[in-house]
Amino acid sequence: VPTGFVDLDSLTNGLRGGQMVIIxxxxxxxxALALDTPIPTAPLLDGAAPTFTTQGELQVGxxxxxxxxxxxxxxxxSEIWDDRPCFRLIFSDGASIVADAEHEWEVIFGGTRQTxxxxxxxxxxxVAESGxxxxxxxxxxxxxxxxxxxxxTESVPVRCIEVEAPDHMYLAGETxxxxxxxxxxxxxxxxxxxxxxxxxxxxxLEMSRTE
Numbered sequence: 001v002p003t004g005f006v007d008l009d010s011l012t013n014g015l016r017g018g019q020m021v022i023i024x025x026x027x028x029x030x031x032a033l034a035l036d037t038p039i040p041t042a043p044l045l046d047g048a049a050p051t052f053t054t055q056g057e058l059q060v061g062x063x064x065x066x067x068x069x070x071x072x073x074x075x076x077x078s079e080i081w082d083d084r085p086c087f088r089l090i091f092s093d094g095a096s097i098v099a100d101a102e103h104e105w106e107v108i109f110g111g112t113r114q115t116x117x118x119x120x121x122x123x124x125x126x127v128a129e130s131g132x133x134x135x136x137x138x139x140x141x142x143x144x145x146x147x148x149x150x151x152x153t154e155s156v157p158v159r160c161i162e163v164e165a166p167d168h169m170y171l172a173g174e175t176x177x178x179x180x181x182x183x184x185x186x187x188x189x190x191x192x193x194x195x196x197x198x199x200x201x202x203x204x205l206e207m208s209r210t211e
Contacts, residue, residue: 008201031117031180032081032158034098038174040065055172056080058161066165067178068139076162083155087118090149092131095175100158104180105147106169108133115180122150134178145177 002014035056041064042051053062058074066072084100091097101119109116109124109132116124116132124132131146162181163170172179193200 031103032078032084032100032160033103033172033179034086034156034158035080036156037097037172040171040176043069043071050176052174055159055161056157064161064163065171065176066163067167067169067171068137069171069176070139072163072165072170074161075164078160080157080159082157084158085119086153086155086158087122088151088153089118089121089147090151091134091173091175091177092146092148093175095145095173095177097173097177097179098153098156098158099179103160106135106178106180107147108135108144118150121147125150136178145175 001016002009003012033055035054037055038052039055039058040050041053041062043065053064058064058077060074060077062074063071064074081100086098086100089097089099089105099118101117103118104115105118105121107114107116107121109128113135121132125147131148134145134147136142136144160181161170162168168181169178170181171177192198
């Protein structure tokens with residue numbers, strides 16, 4: 001069965017029974033930050049006053065800042081969710097951000113770079129007395145910060161976004177903390193490929209041209 005994608009059909013000679021699985025979901029299903037989370041919207045230059053919007057005010061097509069401090073477009077927004085378990089993360093620079101239990105953070109722990117959920121960080125901090133490091137992109141020229149506490153807090157409305165930055169990260173909070181956007185579709189694809197030892201192809205209306 002031809003897919004209609006000429007280059008793909010030339011490689012595969014079309015699809016056969018059992019070779020295609022379609023997973024459909026709304027944009028941005030996954031990790032989420034509180035609606036009032038400040039989101040930087042202009043490059044953080046020395047001597048310039050930062051400008052912010054909030055997680056709740058963002059729209060598709062708006063520009064936020066990628067992990068390297070450069071503008072990146074918002075490509076997807078989730079609905080607003082209520083009644084999710086929420087936590088307040090406290091950082092070594094005095095900043096704090098409220099995120100749901102499944103929101104993901106890029107951290108360095110035990111000398112390795114890894115991605116951990118807010119809930120997992122709460123457990124990790126039981127043994128990480130000095131905190132868990134949040135690595136910074138070298139292009140920004142700022143020192144790494146640490147998550148020093150994760151506390152249960154009352155549930156608040158949350159939402160997640162997707163950005164077109166290749167590393168799927170953006171800056172959040174008043175002090176511009178690097179954090180993950182939602183990549184649920186890619187996570188499912190990666191797990192399926194590893195489990196079955198087969199290649200996967202993803203087509204998404206949210207993907208940028210380079211992806």
